[in-house]
Amino acid sequence: MTMTMDPTTSGASSRAVDAGRLFSAGHRATLDAHLRAYGELPQRNPDAMLAELQAAGLTGRGGAAFPVWRKLSAALDAGGRRRGRAPILIANGTEGEPLSSKDAVLLRNAPHLVIDGMLAAGRTIGARNVLIVAEGDALRAVERAIGERRDARGIEVVKGAGGFVSGEASALVNLIENDDARPVDRTKRLTTAGLRGRPTVVQNVETLAHLALIARHGARWFRSVGDPVDPGTRLVTVTGDVPTQGVYEIRTDATVRETLAALGLDFGTVSAALIGGYQGAWVPARAFDLPLTALDLAPFDASPGAGIIHVLGDHRCPLDVTAGIVKYLAGESAGQCGPCMFGLPTMADRFAAVASGQAVAENAADLARLAGLVVGRGSCHHPDGTARLVRSALTVFDHDVRSHAHGRCVRSAR
Ligand code: SF4
Incomplete structure (x- = not known):
């Protein structure tokens, strides 16, 4: 794979990776x-x-x-x-x-x-x-x-x-x-x-x-390189539970696994990756053989977006992580449209409740309802992107939601 590290963050010159474009x-x-x-x-x-x-x-x-x-x-x-x-x-x-x-x-x-x-x-x-x-x-x-x-x-x-x-x-x-x-x-x-x-x-x-x-x-x-539908190379920022965080240039047809393997990731310690950023979607580790393209990641409603892979180690609670992001997004709206002013703060509260194990089933159901309500109602796509993240977390981490509903977090035992 074509892969170039950012020389300023990771010492690219010392790694045996292709020079890229x-x-x-x-x-x-x-x-x-x-x-x-x-x-x-x-x-x-x-x-x-x-x-x-x-x-x-x-x-x-x-x-x-x-x-x-x-x-x-x-x-x-x-x-x-x-x-x-x-x-x-x-x-x-x-x-x-x-x-x-x-x-x-x-x-x-x-x-x-x-x-x-x-x-x-x-x-x-x-x-x-x-x-x-x-x-x-x-x-x-x-x-x-x-x-x-x-x-x-x-x-x-x-x-x-x-x-x-x-x-x-x-x-x-x-x-x-x-x-x-x-x-x-x-x-x-x-x-x-x-x-x-x-x-x-x-x-x-x-x-x-x-x-x-x-x-x-x-x-x-x-x-001459990359995916036939979306050719060439792209820059990706890889963060989270990886041995080496940084910016890399990859072929557009590189899989998530290829990309992370080149960074020395131990896949046995990882549960998922957030693809596309705070308003992207979670992709479980079992799907890491998919190329990082919008077409291939469509079953998870994910796309590379601005080229973001955030790796989640299985010691971290995905609901807790998502709750933190939703809270951040609710605070980042420009505060000029209804769904942002009222919908996103409520979604942040509901997600925090799910993460901390309070009335989990009711709050998860309300989150799904609110995620449907805010879409397409703002002047920009801020509510839509936040709703995508919420829906994705509730789907991909359904097992975690059910565990929280029973008063335990499966991750805390790891
Ligand atoms: S939808 Fe966009 S423009 Fe409207 S308040 Fe939210 S962030 Fe601002």
């Missing part, structure tokens, strides 16, 4: 190192670039997995081919998800690849404005990289607001436009009328790095 220029790559590794970014005309992206099958790596060529095409048609409505490109380098650090790692180590992707995508849609939103060290790495090259001087760097929902696309636009990082209920797609009413493409920074490689090497090269 996104970190070929090495640790905290300068422009010289970047050009030595990848060469100059070729100029492709918009239609040729869109055709290459369509053939490559690149999907967004920020969580939604939307086909990249479709999003760029929509903005080009809405504005880039017309006068006066020049589109805007926003690179999203924020990571509100507590279990993810892959975008920050990418920006710190390969900022020039992301900048190449921004320039290539901006050119493809005819963007007049190209911005990037990032935070902390990652933001400073981008600013340094922009300072190294003349072709990137027009890129505007915006400081992210932090917080779980602030990285949502409409929240980013709201932040830039109104200094308010809450999601906005929009009647029109951002690609039609986004920032300043202009067609706007918000694209995750890892997606743009892959786009930069497709601009250089083409669709056939991109498809």
Whole structure:
């Protein structure tokens, strides 16, 4: 398998793993190192670039997995081919998800690849404005990289607001436009009328790095590894009960087991993994032979999302862990829609009760009911994602729920 560790978190250079694609220029790559590794970014005309992206099958790596060529095409048609409505490109380098650090790692180590992707995508849609939103060290790495090259001087760097929902696309636009990082209920797609009413493409920074490689090497090269439906490589952040936590580049068809085995995991000590992040879904250890793709993980309502695997050792109570996450999510809403203001805090209380063994059957039934009620009722998908996690935990850890109902936790004996 193709697997690259983040050099900043895990000592990649000392491990016998394949070099992968996104970190070929090495640790905290300068422009010289970047050009030595990848060469100059070729100029492709918009239609040729869109055709290459369509053939490559690149999907967004920020969580939604939307086909990249479709999003760029929509903005080009809405504005880039017309006068006066020049589109805007926003690179999203924020990571509100507590279990993810892959975008920050990418920006710190390969900022020039992301900048190449921004320039290539901006050119493809005819963007007049190209911005990037990032935070902390990652933001400073981008600013340094922009300072190294003349072709990137027009890129505007915006400081992210932090917080779980602030990285949502409409929240980013709201932040830039109104200094308010809450999601906005929009009647029109951002690609039609986004920032300043202009067609706007918000694209995750890892997606743009892959786009930069497709601009250089083409669709056939991109498809030469990975899953036929969702090809290439992806970054994953692996946390939890694993010997080595970190950010890794894996083939998109790598199984959960292959990925974790390469980190030296003892599978006998693990009960499940949370895939896709706090609003993802639990996948039990018996299903670890499934590839980390949305299609393969569909029976568990799971998908890689922003590339997150959180491993749960069998000494930890999954209900306790999930209760903590639901409480966190209830506190992270922007507090402007009913399901978030009333539904999520109630769900957090009910889950805490299940975890601590209070009226377990009644609270679990109420949780299932509430999870159905909040879906599709917010301005953004925050309630939907929280409901997915709750449903997943009640299903995958059904045995634990029944044990709690009988006044004991099966994990505490381990
Ligand atoms: S659904 Fe929740 S997080 Fe999303 S905009 Fe409404 S209040 Fe904010």
